[in-house]
Amino acid sequence: MTSSLTQPPISDRPVRVALIGAGNIARQHLTALHCVPELEAVGLCSRTRARAEALAAEFGVPLVADSVAELVERARPEALMVLVSPQAMVPVALSCLDFGLPLFLEKPVGLSVAQAEEVAQAASNAMGGKGVPNMVGYNRRHYSIFQKGLGKVLERGRLLAVHVEGNERMPAVRATGRFSDEVLRAWVFANATHTIDLLRHFGGEPEEICAFASSLHEPLGDQFAAALRFPGGALGSYTGNWHSPGGWAVVLKGEGVTVEFRPLETCRVTYADGSVEALEPDADDAAAKPGFSGQLRALAGLARTGLLAPPSQDLSGALLTMRLAERLSAPVRPLP
Ligand SMILES: NC(=O)c1ccc[n+]([C@@H]2O[C@H](COP(=O)([O-])OP(=O)(O)OC[C@H]3O[C@@H](n4cnc5c(N)ncnc54)[C@H](OP(=O)(O)O)[C@@H]3O)[C@@H](O)[C@H]2O)c1
Structure with a gap:
C-alpha cells in the first residue's frame, strides 16, 4: 500500500472517496463515477453488510467495512459520501463530521428546517471551529x-x-x-x-x-x-x-x-x-443519472481545493x- 508520504499530490491523481449507504442512489453514484476519473471509490459501508458487499462486488469497490470508523481507518478516503435513507441522514451526517473529511450529503439534510440548521451549524463548528467542507446533492442544478x-x-x-x-x-x-x-x-x-x-x-x-x-x-x-x-x-x-x-x-x-x-x-x-x-444534454448526463457526473466533479474539486464551485450547494x-x-x-x- 502506498503511504500518504509517497503519494502524488491530490491534484495529480484521483481523489479517494468512500460511500456510506448501499441503496438505489449509491448505485447511481457508482455508475456516474465511471464518467468522472477525478474520483476513485475506495470503500463502502452500509447498515446491512450483505447489501454493501453485493454493491461493492458489482462495481469493483475494493473494501467493505462494518462501520464508518472502520471505513475511514482502512480505506483512507479523502472524501465521504453519505447516501443513506432520508430519516438516517442527520445522525449519520453528524457522526461523520469528526473525521474532518470533505462530505457529500444526499438531500434532504433533515426533515425540517430545525434539523437542517443543526447539521449546518455542526459542520461549521466541527474540527475546533475550522469547519468541514461539504456539499449537498441537489443534482438538478448540474x-x-x-x-x-x-x-x-x-x-x-x-x-x-x-x-x-x-x-x-x-x-x-x-x-x-x-x-x-x-x-x-x-x-x-x-x-x-x-x-x-x-x-x-x-x-x-x-x-x-x-x-x-x-x-x-x-x-x-x-x-x-x-x-x-x-x-x-x-x-x-x-x-x-x-x-x-x-x-x-x-x-x-x-x-x-x-x-x-x-x-x-x-x-x-x-x-x-x-x-x-x-x-x-451532454453525454455524461445521458450515461448516468443526469447531474450526477457534474456534482461528482464538484466534489473532487472540493476535496482538492477546499472550495465548492457553483452551481453546487453546501x-x-x-x-x-x-x-x-x-x-x-x-x-x-x-x-x-
Ligand atoms: N438526488 C436524487 O435525485 C435522489 C434520488 C433518490 C434518492 N435520493 C436521496 O438519496 C438517499 C438514499 O436514497 P435511496 O433511494 O438510495 O434509498 P435506499 O435504496 O432505501 O437506500 C438507502 C441505503 O441507506 C442505508 N442506510 C440506512 N440507514 C443507515 C445507517 N444508519 N447507516 C448506514 N447505512 C444506512 C440502507 O441500508 P441497508 O439497505 O444496507 O440496510 C440503504 O442501503 C436519500 O436521502 C434520498 O433522499 C436522492
Missing part, C-alpha cells in the same frame, strides 16, 4: 441542459421570469411502501426541495414571496401556489398539485425567447419568430432551500 437553456435566454437579454412546477406523484410515492411515515409527512422537505431549489438556482434568493398552501391529504400541504420576485426584477411562480397527474417542469422567459424544460431532462426553445429548437445553501420550502408551505389550510 443538469447540462439547464446551462444550455439558460444560455439561450441570456444571449438575447435579461431573464424575465422563472416558473417552476413541482407536481409530486404522491399517490404513487405512497403506493411504493418504501418511505416511512415521518419521511412522507415531511415530503415537502424530503423531495419537493428538488424543484423548490430550482427557484433559487435560476432566480437567486427571492426578495418577495406571496405564497398559499392547502392540504387535501398531506399535513404539511399538497397544493401550492406562490408568486416571487427575484433580485434584478425577474418574477417567478411555483405551483405544486401533488394529487393530480403532472410532473416537474421549469419555464424560463427571456427577451424574445421561452425555454421549457418539460420534463426537466429535455429542453425546447421557442423564439419570437415562432421557430423551435430542441437542445440535447449546507448553508441547502438550508436556504429548506427555509424556502417552509415559506412556500406555511400556513397550510385544510381543503374543505
Whole structure:
C-alpha cells in the first residue's frame, strides 16, 4: 500500500472517496463515477453488510467495512459520501463530521428546517471551529441542459421570469411502501426541495414571496401556489398539485425567447419568430443519472481545493432551500 508520504499530490491523481449507504442512489453514484476519473471509490459501508458487499462486488469497490470508523481507518478516503435513507441522514451526517473529511450529503439534510440548521451549524463548528467542507446533492442544478437553456435566454437579454412546477406523484410515492411515515409527512422537505431549489438556482434568493398552501391529504400541504420576485426584477411562480397527474417542469422567459424544460431532462426553445429548437444534454448526463457526473466533479474539486464551485450547494445553501420550502408551505389550510 502506498503511504500518504509517497503519494502524488491530490491534484495529480484521483481523489479517494468512500460511500456510506448501499441503496438505489449509491448505485447511481457508482455508475456516474465511471464518467468522472477525478474520483476513485475506495470503500463502502452500509447498515446491512450483505447489501454493501453485493454493491461493492458489482462495481469493483475494493473494501467493505462494518462501520464508518472502520471505513475511514482502512480505506483512507479523502472524501465521504453519505447516501443513506432520508430519516438516517442527520445522525449519520453528524457522526461523520469528526473525521474532518470533505462530505457529500444526499438531500434532504433533515426533515425540517430545525434539523437542517443543526447539521449546518455542526459542520461549521466541527474540527475546533475550522469547519468541514461539504456539499449537498441537489443534482438538478448540474443538469447540462439547464446551462444550455439558460444560455439561450441570456444571449438575447435579461431573464424575465422563472416558473417552476413541482407536481409530486404522491399517490404513487405512497403506493411504493418504501418511505416511512415521518419521511412522507415531511415530503415537502424530503423531495419537493428538488424543484423548490430550482427557484433559487435560476432566480437567486427571492426578495418577495406571496405564497398559499392547502392540504387535501398531506399535513404539511399538497397544493401550492406562490408568486416571487427575484433580485434584478425577474418574477417567478411555483405551483405544486401533488394529487393530480403532472410532473416537474421549469419555464424560463427571456427577451424574445421561452425555454421549457418539460420534463426537466429535455429542453425546447421557442423564439419570437415562432421557430423551435430542441437542445440535447451532454453525454455524461445521458450515461448516468443526469447531474450526477457534474456534482461528482464538484466534489473532487472540493476535496482538492477546499472550495465548492457553483452551481453546487453546501449546507448553508441547502438550508436556504429548506427555509424556502417552509415559506412556500406555511400556513397550510385544510381543503374543505
Ligand atoms: N438526488 C436524487 O435525485 C435522489 C434520488 C433518490 C434518492 N435520493 C436521496 O438519496 C438517499 C438514499 O436514497 P435511496 O433511494 O438510495 O434509498 P435506499 O435504496 O432505501 O437506500 C438507502 C441505503 O441507506 C442505508 N442506510 C440506512 N440507514 C443507515 C445507517 N444508519 N447507516 C448506514 N447505512 C444506512 C440502507 O441500508 P441497508 O439497505 O444496507 O440496510 C440503504 O442501503 C436519500 O436521502 C434520498 O433522499 C436522492
